[in-house]
Amino acid sequence: MNGKFMSFIRGLYASPFSIAMTLFWAYLAFLTIPTVVNWAVINAVFVAEDGDGCSRSGACWAFIIARFDDFVFGRYPEAERWRIIVAFGLPLILALSSLIMSQKQRGKILFGSILLFPISVLLFMYGGVLGMEVVETRLWGGFALTLVIAISSIASALPIGILLALGRRSHMPVIALVSTTFIEVARSVPMITVLFVASIMFPFFVPEGVEVDKLLRTIIAVSLFAGAYMAEVIRGGLQAVDTGQYEASAAMGHGYWQSMRFIILPQALRISIPAIVNLFIGFFKDTTLVLVIGLFDLLNMVLSATSDPKWLGFEVEGYVFAAAVYFIFCFGMGHYSRHLEAKQKQR
Amino acid sequence: MNRQQISIVVQISTIVGLCLFAWFLIVTTKANLAAAGMSSGLGFLDEKAGFDVAFSLIEYSGDNTYWRVFLVGITNTLLASVIAIVGCTVIGFLVGIALLSRNPLTAGVARVYVETFRNVPLLLNILFWYFVILNLFPRVADSFDLFGIGFLNQRGLYLPLIEATPLGRLIMLAVVVVTSIGVFNYSKRQTEVTGFGIFRTGWIALISCTVIALLLWIGVIGAEVEMPAKSRFNITGGISIIPELVALIVGLSIYHGAFVAEYVRGGLLSVAKGQSEAALSTGLTDWQSMRLVILPQAMRVIIPPYISNNLNVVKNSSLGAAIAFPELVNIFAGTSLNQTGRAIEIVLMVMAFYFTISMLISLVLNIYNKKVQFNER
Numbered sequence: 201m202n203g204k205f206m207s208f209i210r211g212l213y214a215s216p217f218s219i220a221m222t223l224f225w226a227y228l229a230f231l232t233i234p235t236v237v238n239w240a241v242i243n244a245v246f247v248a249e250d251g252d253g254c255s256r257s258g259a260c261w262a263f264i265i266a267r268f269d270d271f272v273f274g275r276y277p278e279a280e281r282w283r284i285i286v287a288f289g290l291p292l293i294l295a296l297s298s299l300i301m302s303q304k305q306r307g308k309i310l311f312g313s314i315l316l317f318p319i320s321v322l323l324f325m326y327g328g329v330l331g332m333e334v335v336e337t338r339l340w341g342g343f344a345l346t347l348v349i350a351i352s353s354i355a356s357a358l359p360i361g362i363l364l365a366l367g368r369r370s371h372m373p374v375i376a377l378v379s380t381t382f383i384e385v386a387r388s389v390p391m392i393t394v395l396f397v398a399s400i401m402f403p404f405f406v407p408e409g410v411e412v413d414k415l416l417r418t419i420i421a422v423s424l425f426a427g428a429y430m431a432e433v434i435r436g437g438l439q440a441v442d443t444g445q446y447e448a449s450a451a452m453g454h455g456y457w458q459s460m461r462f463i464i465l466p467q468a469l470r471i472s473i474p475a476i477v478n479l480f481i482g483f484f485k486d487t488t489l490v491l492v493i494g495l496f497d498l499l500n501m502v503l504s505a506t507s508d509p510k511w512l513g514f515e516v517e518g519y520v521f522a523a524a525v526y527f528i529f530c531f532g533m534g535h536y537s538r539h540l541e542a543k544q545k546q547r
Numbered sequence: 548m549n550r551q552q553i554s555i556v557v558q559i560s561t562i563v564g565l566c567l568f569a570w571f572l573i574v575t576t577k578a579n580l581a582a583a584g585m586s587s588g589l590g591f592l593d594e595k596a597g598f599d600v601a602f603s604l605i606e607y608s609g610d611n612t613y614w615r616v617f618l619v620g621i622t623n624t625l626l627a628s629v630i631a632i633v634g635c636t637v638i639g640f641l642v643g644i645a646l647l648s649r650n651p652l653t654a655g656v657a658r659v660y661v662e663t664f665r666n667v668p669l670l671l672n673i674l675f676w677y678f679v680i681l682n683l684f685p686r687v688a689d690s691f692d693l694f695g696i697g698f699l700n701q702r703g704l705y706l707p708l709i710e711a712t713p714l715g716r717l718i719m720l721a722v723v724v725v726t727s728i729g730v731f732n733y734s735k736r737q738t739e740v741t742g743f744g745i746f747r748t749g750w751i752a753l754i755s756c757t758v759i760a761l762l763l764w765i766g767v768i769g770a771e772v773e774m775p776a777k778s779r780f781n782i783t784g785g786i787s788i789i790p791e792l793v794a795l796i797v798g799l800s801i802y803h804g805a806f807v808a809e810y811v812r813g814g815l816l817s818v819a820k821g822q823s824e825a826a827l828s829t830g831l832t833d834w835q836s837m838r839l840v841i842l843p844q845a846m847r848v849i850i851p852p853y854i855s856n857n858l859n860v861v862k863n864s865s866l867g868a869a870i871a872f873p874e875l876v877n878i879f880a881g882t883s884l885n886q887t888g889r890a891i892e893i894v895l896m897v898m899a900f901y902f903t904i905s906m907l908i909s910l911v912l913n914i915y916n917k918k919v920q921f922n923e924r
Contacts, residue, residue, distance in 0.1 A: 211651045215833075218650045225652040374558035378565065388905030389898045390862040392876050400890045404576045485668040492869055499671055515682075519675045523667045530666035 250510040263511045264521045271501050271521075274341020276325075283332065284344050287324035291317040314355045321348055337415040341496035343525065349419060349497070350484045354430075356423040358476075361430025366460065368435060379431070386428035391489055394425045399493040418490060426483055433479055437472035438464065471544070477537035481530045498522060576891065591887045592617070598882055600873045602789045613883050620875035621900060627795050627874060628861040634800030635860065636853075639807020644837065646812045657808065664805040670866050673798030677870045680790040690777060697785070698775055704788040705775035709763070719759050726755040791872035795864065803860050810852045814845035850915055858908045862901060875900060 212222045243258025246265065254260035264271075273281045291313040298309035325348070328334040340348065367379030386394075398421035399414060406412065441464055449459035491500035502518040505511065580587055592614040599609050604622045607615055645657035664672065681701055685691060690700035698705040711719065730750050763772065775785030818841050826836035868877035875897055884893045 208651045211649050214649050217833075221648075221650045221653050225656060372554050372558050374561055378561060384905075385898075385902060388858075388862075388902045390865040390876070390901060392865045392868060393880065393894060393898055393901070396876075396880055396890075396894055400884065401894055404579050404891060405572050407575050408579060408582060481666075485666075488668040488670040489866070489869075491670070499668065499674075503674070515678050519671065519678070523671055523675075526668055526671065527663065527666045531662060534666065 251512055251514065254514070259517050259520075260511070260514045261517065263505075263514045263517055266511070267505045267508070270342060270505065271498060272343045274345055274496050274501055275339045276335060276341065276344070277339065280327075280333070280335060283324040283327065283335075287320045288344070288347070290320045290324075314351075317355065318352050321352070337413050340415065342501045343498045345415075345490075345495065346484070346487050346497045349415075349422065349487045349490065349495075350480065352419050353422040353426050354476075354480045354483055356419075357426035357430040360423060360427030361434050362465065364427060364431035365434040365438060368431065369438060383428045383431050386425050387432070391422075391425060391486055392492055394421050395489060395493050397421060414493075415495065418493065418495065422483070422487075426479070429479055429482075430476070433472050433475040434468060436475065437468035437470075440471045441467045474537040474541040474544070477533055477540070481533050481537075484533075485526060485530060498525060585888055587889070587892065589892055591889050591892070594887070596883065596886075598886070600878055601871075602792060602873055613879075613887065616883050617875075617879050617896065619873065620877070620879045623792075623872070623878075624861070624864050624867075624874040624876075624900075627792060627799070627867060627872065628857075628864045631796050631799035631803065631860050631864065632857050634796060635803035635807050635856070638800055638804030639853075640811055642804060642808035643811025643815065646808060647815055661805045661808050664802050665809075669798065669802045669863055670869060672802050673794055673866055673870060676797045677790065677794035680794055684790075687777075687780060687782065690782065696774070698777060698782055700782075701790065702782075702787070703790050704793060705782050705785050706788065707775065708773040708784070708786045710771045710773070718762065722758050722762070723751070723755045726758065727751050730754065789872070791867065791870050794870055795867040795872050795874075798866075799860055799863060803856055803863075806856055807853060810849050810856070811845070814847075814849035815841060817848045818844045851912060854908060854912045854915065858905055861904050861908075865901075 211218065213219050238258065240259050243255060244261055245254045245258060246261050248254050248260065248262035248266075251260065251263070254262060269278075269281075273284055276284060294316060295310055295313040298306045298313070301309055323329060324332070325340065325344075326334060326337070364379045364383055367375045368383060370376045370379070395418065398417040402412065402417050402421075445463055445467065446459070449463040452459075454463065487497055488499045490497050491503070496504070499522050502522045506515045506518045577587075593612050595609075596611055596613050596616045597609050600607055600616070600619055602623065603619045604626060605615075605619060607619050642657045642660055645653050646661065648654045648657070684699065684701040687700050687702060690698040690705075693699060696707055730747055734747050773784045775782050775787075822844065823836055823841055826840040827833075831839065864874060865876040867874040868881060871877060880893055880897045884890055887893070
């Protein structure tokens with residue numbers, strides 16, 4: 201610790217250029233830090249009835265606190281919000297319970313909790329069973345919606361990606377061509393165009409009278425889109441599995457699917473986990489794009505709250521809050537992924 | 548059945564299945580269009596668009612056709628992307644080198660920058676800069692005066708417009724070509740004599756800009772220079788760069804700059820430590836060893852992810868649609884689609900454009916990878 205500290209200090213004046221940089225950063229900190237601290241903490245207002253109770257020289261965190269529930273739950277009816285907590289809580293408890301299980305069962309339980317997620321969202325958030333009223337998806341919003349879109353898209357992208365990755369490496373030319381074309385086309389277009397396909401083009405493609413919920417359309421489209429990226433991640437994992445494994449598995453008399461299911465994929469997926477987490481971070485951030493097609497995710501909820509007549513002129517607070525939420529989640533997951541990667545390298 | 552037979556059956560049924568799926572899509576789409584009384588086809592591209600576009604590099608007015616709108620969208624998308632690529636490259640290389648600085652404050656600030664912007668959605672970033680420009684920049688009446696050549700205010704950035712005659716353009720092109728040849732030759736001779744090249748791109752830009760400015764000033768190049776002028780309520784003349792474009796470029800550059808910085812850092816770390824020690828012991832300064840020894844070797848590792856990053860910049864420029872910058876998705880897949888209702892044709896055209904760009908960039912990447920592999924020991 202002491203050695204580290206000393207080398208930190210020595211780095212500050214290692215060369216004339218280094219000294220100049222140290223002075224520059226010190227000056228910049230002197231200019232900015234007091235202003236930021238004054239705005240964010242000292243002059244900030246944490247409790248206020250409405251915007252008039254806030255001062256203009258400091259942040260109005262009272263606005264964030266007052267609208268916090270809406271940022272989390274969107275426009276979901278207030279009396280029913282416990283259902284969202286249950287819908288997210290059940291898979292989460294199952295996932296956490298895997299921590300006390302043995303290493304071998306852990307994977308299965310985590311996999312099960314991912315499978316449970318869409319079911320519990322459908323049962324509790326949408327409702328219509330067990331005497332719970334149906335809550336239309338147009339009322340879903342906030343951080344809950346962000347999580348619903350991100351988690352279900354990536355979870356369904358996993359099987360799609362596995363099939364596409366195997367397809368791309370297939371010895372059958374037609375299968376390889378179809379998979380490769382799908383992957384390359386999907387990866388070359390921006391996500392906004394895919395959302396447009398889901399929201400504007402899709403109704404043309406289904407027979408008249410068939411209506412598919414807009415949120416469901418969005419999730420399907422993002423799943424297929426993410427599937428293409430997932431395929432490339434898993435293809436990387438498949439390539440990283442030693443050729444000897446393929447040969448040994450074939451020598452054991454395993455057929456293609458048996459060898460994939462029991463020998464190759466378990467290894468390939470384990471190698472791909474850090475990259476899959478990174479992919480999830482990317483799509484977690486990209487769910488913000490759904491505001492273009494009029495869904496109210498966290499960012500869109502915050503933006504619409506800034507035009508609330510009771511709280512006018514607190515856009516900066518809104519942006520800072522939304523950025524902080526995304527930062528905490530993405531940074532945390534990023535750290536986790538790097539930790540997994542480091543652990544794999546040790547083996 | 549043996550393996551080969553299975554393979555043939557699977558492939559044929561895939562083809563049949565896909566054909567059936569396509570047939571189903573076409574039939575239902577046709578029925579839906581007929582029920583809605585709409586026709587299909589690309590005929591609408593010749594119709595008059597009738598709406599204005601806030602910013603265009605090529606000439607455009609409401610009298611032009613939808614095809615022209617498509618072209619305006621493409622040029623605006625490419626304009627924003629190219630400037631943002633330059634921006635994120637400059638930021639990325641500076642921050643990437645700073646990440647490995649021996650000064651802990653510089654390295655720390657660079658790390659905070661990278662982590663902050665990598666972990667916050669790009670859309671939020673762009674919306675934030677758009678808000679800052681619209682609300683915190685000076686009003687028109689109190690515009691920043693940029694050293695007499697332009698103005699900056701909440702309506703955008705105003706710069707002089709140089710409209711050259713065809714001959715004038717030819718002269719400008721000639722100046723750039725001659726300067727490049729000269730600089731390359733000089734650099735080659737320098738390398739032979741002293742062992743050091745010179746910073747070619749920088750010198751070419753500096754010399755040709757100076758010469759062109761000089762020629763403009765003494766009037767050799769036939770060109771009209773229109774300076775922006777400030778009146779009380781407005782700024783007229785010159786070219787105006789709208790705040791949407793500025794916000795989009797700033798957002799894209801800052802966001803992608805954070806990614807490029809990580810690639811640069813990875814590339815620099817991939818160069819063996821002995822290389823920089825050897826470079827320093829031959830008497831090169833820190834900067835010389837970075838520029839002449841480390842960076843050229845690091846480039847092999849940096850370039851492939853850097854090229855895919857640039858593809859992402861082009862794709863992400865479509866987020867300009869969220870702040871109504873008139874790029875392809877906004878004016879073509881947005882306004883034109885709403886006016887004509889030709890959802891399928893328009894979305895397919897937009898996708899085809901991005902697909903083409905992506906293929907071009909992949910081509911460049913493959914050529915580069917081949918070249919690098921060839922050079923490898």
